[in-house]
Amino acid sequence: MRDDDTDPVLARRTALAVLGAGVVAGCSTYGGNSGATSAAPPPAGGGTELGAAGDVPVGGGKVFADKQVVVTQPAAGTFAAFSAICTHQGCTVDSVADGTINCPCHGSKFKIADGSVANGPAAQPLAKKTITVAGGKITLA
Known part of the structure; x- marks a missing residue:
């Protein structure tokens, strides 16, 4: 032995x-945490600047494919951020329209307010990301 x-x-x-x-x-x-935003300055590590808050329409959002994140503004002044990677088969979501974040591969749709599934085949919500919005800029933590 x-x-x-x-x-x-x-x-x-x-x-x-x-x-x-x-x-x-x-x-x-x-995946970070709640995805909630604050008016606080970016984290001590500096974070990654995504773009201007004004580029994210109220009731819509913007996909930052190069950073694999989507930022939404469900109501004026309220921002949320999620992974841009679909939980169904890993495709990158490509648009935000009519209150949903949309995946081009198989038609999954996610709600802009919380990233939950609005239409399958995805069964899991998008992972939440942490951002800050300050000085008109969106920063990914």
């Missing part, structure tokens, strides 16, 4: 357990 250190099955299981823990730890912080 082999030592636990030289048993290839146990070594593989150990490697998978360690790698799996890293993936779970990495996923636990992905």
Whole structure:
């Protein structure tokens, strides 16, 4: 019988357990938090400037595909941000119209207020992102 250190099955299981823990730890912080905005200055790390708040129409939104984020303004002065990656099969959403964020691949639609599914086939909401809106600029945390 082999030592636990030289048993290839146990070594593989150990490697998978360690790698799996890293993936779970990495996923636990992905997607940010509530997506709520504030008038506070950008985070200490500076954040990533997305663009002008005036570019996001009331009752609509704007997709920043290069940053994989979509910013919406469901009501005047109220902004929300979500991942631009559709939860169905990972396509990038490409438009915001008629109160929904729209995926071109299979027709999934998400509500601009909270990112929840308005029309499938997606079953999960878009992941929320954290932004700040200050000085007329939108910054991704």
